[in-house]
Amino acid sequence: MKLRILLLLLPLFAVGCATVDPVTGRRVNNLYSIDDDIQMGREVLGEVVKTMREGKVPINRDGKKVAKLQEMVNRIAAVSHLPDLPYEIYLFETNIVNAFAAPGGQMGVFSGLYHPEMGLVQDDDELAAVIAHEIAHVTCRHTTESLTRELPVRLALIGGALYAEARGNDDLALALGAGFLVYEGLILPRYSRRDETEADAVGLMYMAKAGYDPRAAVRLWERAAARSKDPKLFALFSSHPTDRQRAEALRKLLPQAMEEYERAKAVRAP
Numbered sequence: 191m192k193l194r195i196l197l198l199l200l201p202l203f204a205v206g207c208a209t210v211d212p213v214t215g216r217r218v219n220n221l222y223s224i225d226d227d228i229q230m231g232r233e234v235l236g237e238v239v240k241t242m243r244e245g246k247v248p249i250n251r252d253g254k255k256v257a258k259l260q261e262m263v264n265r266i267a268a269v270s271h272l273p274d275l276p277y278e279i280y281l282f283e284t285n286i287v288n289a290f291a292a293p294g295g296q297m298g299v300f301s302g303l304y305h306p307e308m309g310l311v312q313d314d315d316e317l318a319a320v321i322a323h324e325i326a327h328v329t330c331r332h333t334t335e336s337l338t339r340e341l342p343v344r345l346a347l348i349g350g351a352l353y354a355e356a357r358g359n360d361d362l363a364l365a366l367g368a369g370f371l372v373y374e375g376l377i378l379p380r381y382s383r384r385d386e387t388e389a390d391a392v393g394l395m396y397m398a399k400a401g402y403d404p405r406a407a408v409r410l411w412e413r414a415a416a417r418s419k420d421p422k423l424f425a426l427f428s429s430h431p432t433d434r435q436r437a438e439a440l441r442k443l444l445p446q447a448m449e450e451y452e453r454a455k456a457v458r459a460p
């Protein structure tokens with residue numbers, strides 16, 4: 191782990207940390223600036239990329255797919271609350287069924303997400319639902335809000351992560367595990383239930399405004415619920431709200447999202 195990442199975890203100013211959330215307009219505690227988000231996201235992605243390379247995981251092998259993902263990201267980010275962040279997406283060729291966002295706009299998709307049999311996403315609208323959800327985590331600044339809340343716990347975890355790294359193993363599974371320790375356990379905390387629910391709701395409106403059919407989000411979570419026993423879906427779908435609850439919550443927001451979608455479609459029509 192790079193020292194700079196550790197330093198990022200220690201905000202210099204612990205006072206006057208109430209800021210206004212760019213999405214909800216609520217006053218929230220966040221010790222980090224947007225620039226901190228961006229810098230931290232780049233550091234984290236650098237670590238993830240390094241870990242993947244060490245594990246011989248191909249990155250961005252399919253230029254066409256990456257370009258398509260980036261286009262989708264740009265289109266959704268453009269209608270988000272923070273359109274000017276340096277949004278960038280990486281495609282990791284592994285059978286992991288997942289996607290993630292680091293703070294500040296750096297994102298990753300694992301190709302397992304759209305594997306024909308093992309994957310979950312079956313069309314572009316569904317892929318857009320996943321990406322819009324991740325972008326919502328970024329614009330809601332869930333990572334640094336949560337780091338702010340959990341700073342004391344985090345400091346204790348740093349020791350554990352350094353120990354894991356110091357053992358230095360070259361086994362792929364362990365290397366990936368370490369990568370996820372960095373990603374999920376240490377640098378990027380698991381999102382809370384409230385954060386997930388917020389990202390679902392905010393992401394639904396983003397995808398609709400960008401002209402992707404929001405019904406795809408409901409479909410996606412319903413499919414996830416039907417397959418909830420599948421261990422491959424663990425990472426993306428093990429978060430606190432159950433998949434069925436997520437689908438139901440999204441369904442309630444669907445009428446509003448459909449209005450946005452129809453409006454966006456009318457604008458985009460040739």
Ligand SMILES: [Zn+2]
Nearest residue numbers: 327381386389
């Ligand atoms: Zn999420």
